[in-house]
Amino acid sequence: MKRILAQANKEWMLFRRDKLLIVLAVLMPLVLMILYGFSQSLRLRNVRLLVYDYDNTPLSRSYLEGYGAALDFRITAHEPGESPERAINNGRGRAALIIPANFQRDALRGVGPTIQLMVDGTDSNAATALGTIAQAINLSFSQRTSIGRPAPKLARLDQRLWFNPGLSNPVFFGTGALGMVLVLFPALLGALATAREYELGTIIQAYASSLTAAQWVLGKGLLYILIGLVELVICFLLGVAVFSYRLPSDPTVLLVATVLYLFSGVFYGMALGNASGNQSSAIQGVQLGAFLLSLLLSGFLFPVRNIPPGIRWISYILPATHYVKVVRNSLLRDAGWMTSLRPMAALWILAVLFLLWNVLQMRKMQFKD
């Protein structure tokens, strides 16, 4: 134990001397939390909608009002004489709504005019959502104006949205952001800490010292886990201020999960440093695992269930997948230990595996007495 602390102390001395590192360690989580929380969102807002009203009657304008009032659309102008295909191709709008001539006459006669919506399908998720939203606006128009004689009797939905009644995106992404931020910096620091020893050649001293492999690994990791905990406090305070975090009724769940998560993050980074032995490769590895894969496959952005089963295992070996689950469970649903048992066990297993990987890497090289 004393040896582990001594190793951690040595790391602390090194860390303290690097002013830039300290500044980054505080600044990076703050900036990233805000970016992750606010910039990522799949829910559409302010989609530029080009309007081609060839009817231009009171009824067609009243039809357009429905789109103007929806927060999802922002009606934009198109150049005179520009066809809808061209306008979308030029990137002037994401969709075009075309109201045919004689819309009002046909609607009042009960002929049932057809309105066309052209959607830019490049982003297929947004395109599908736009189609659905347009249907809903159209339905409400039909009901409002009682064109087509709405039948009085029908089944209607009375919806309640649990846990996030405002369908607020910052709430969802702001909580997931905690997981994204807390893996990035610890893994990075871990990777740099070990890779540097190889580059400077000081790793020989670790091989030759009487420290066992496990002691060296734990001692090195300890400091970065403590830094991670400081980051947790910073991020949580920011979350309370910006993303309406509340302290869960059982904070131990989150705390234990965070410690396990930091363990796996730091050891993942250190293992990469050990394996590559140079800083730039190690950092690229961290960028891949802790940034890109965690951002896109951990369930932060899309539900893990959407990933085809053949490659879903990649999600399961990412610690972020399990941690994001625990964070959302305890911060948004305020669920206790029971619902978080499985992700917690997974985090535990991953932390131990990454630790073992490090110990094996070190033991291979260490001098035998």
Add this chain to the structure above:
Amino acid sequence: MRAFLRRYLALTTKEVQQLRRNRGLVIQLLIPPTVVLVIFGYALNPKVRDLRLGLVDESLTPQSRNFINSLSENVNFAVTQRFARVEEAEAAMNHLKLDLFVVIPVEFARSLGRGQTAEVQVVIDAVDANTAQIAQGYLQRALNDYNAANGFDPAVATGAVEVRSAYLYNPGLETSWFYVTGIMSILMFINASLVASALAVKEKETGTIEQLLMTPAQTGEMLLAKTSPVFVLLMVVLFIALGVAMLIFDLPFHGAFWLFVVSGICAALAGIGIGVMLATVSKSQQQAQLLTFFVNPPITLLSGASSPIENMPMIFQMLSYLDPLRYLVTIVRGVTVKDAPFSALWPNLAALSAFAVVLFSISAWRFRKQ
């Protein structure tokens, strides 16, 4: 000029040989981006299927069973469980066993029989706002189908206004195209800055920079020679990525190929410029890499590669104009999936090349100052 070429070639040879010895870096630059592209192309799919639906049928009448049948026929829902009481369904949702549940009240059949509106209660787990919104859409459609089948639907009633959606460029709504084009651009750009910053600072750290400064080569030539092998590698990465995307994901290429090439070159230069610039302000390789690492996530998140820029709050939309990757993503999507005309893309190309020139010049100037 000839002297310049000779010196440039000599220095480039040195860099290439160094790079050849560092085979790890070359492999790392070429293989993971390709693999990652394939994984993401397959894995990323915001479409929601098999929503776990719970049912509480308090009515227990032929009408309610009919309604339940119309829900379970829907491919988007997987009926996992039926509950006798609402509390049980609530508990199941709390334990994350359900995504949504439907409660059919006792008076469902009676209301319908009397010609009144029958309310069906739905509870959706809305933690993920996007999924919740999609679930709402599915339910509404399932309900419309039910109403239509039973002759109560206003939308199908004769003479109602109808909306028909046509999806341009991507009529099959292939999701992978959006992500593959985004990831391709991200990988190229952030690898450029990371590798360049490592290379630029390496000589300083090992002390060999003194030797370089003693040679007749000028700093500009040095920088050029240092970055050209990386530049070539990055272009190779970009073309491999495009090839993979076209072969595996059937990504179309409708637009002008030269636009793709030119924007790729500009983006690589801008990325290298950022890397070198950060390297010159830092004292060690570690600091350089840390700074680059700090700059890359904002560049990625604001570029619109993973989520549409329109969805961001205004201030982030403004900030995204400062992100060179944003322009690359727009151009790549513009020339592959769409056939966007040059008149629509040129502002993006102009911005990207301005970034390339400015960033690369600043980095050359900073590099000289050392």
